[in-house]
Amino acid sequence: QQPVQSPQAVILREGEDAVINCSSSKALYSVHWYRQKHGEAPVFLMILLKGGEQKGHEKISASFNEKKQQSSLYLTASQLSYSGTYFCGTEETPIAQGGKLIFGQGTELSVKP
């Protein structure tokens, strides 16, 4: 079941904050976040396992609400380098147990000077 991301696109000025949401109708084992710049490969940002933990990567952090099967990615004080498409990926069953990672449709983030 493909997760749903919102918004589909967002435009920010440098220094502004943004939140990207990812939701699933299925119970989740984990949520992964990746960023892909135009013409490049996706790059791993972080993984959140069920348990409601929050993780950080520079000024990018995320939370996972396993009861709601939702994750949010928080970008604070955005920089030009944050521009790109952000994908969440969800595991219903761990890959290590034969499951797979299913990616959402992506959220395009543009940071303007």
Added chain:
Amino acid sequence: DAGVIQSPRHEVTEMGQEVTLRCKPISGHDYLFWYRQTMMRGLELLIYFNNNVPIDDSGMPEDRFSAKMPNASFSTLKIQPSEPRDSAVYFCASSPDSREQYFGPGTRLTVT
């Protein structure tokens, strides 16, 4: 470390031809994934291997697609015969533990 290596980086072929995409994962990584990315369908998992064994191939579109991993350092994705709707960017990714996936630069396939 060199990262995941894919070849060719670009491939243009005519409908009906056989296409072979190649991937060298990062040394020591036990998992290898093949993805396809298009504007319409996004990033789709085609197949993945664990220790050279195919685990889930439910994303392989049809019998025209096949993938092999003869050893820990090499995998191929073959399309025979190719069709225009196969045009996409194909990514190979590897992972040491199924969590963080390291993507290769991708192969842009155009089928005319």
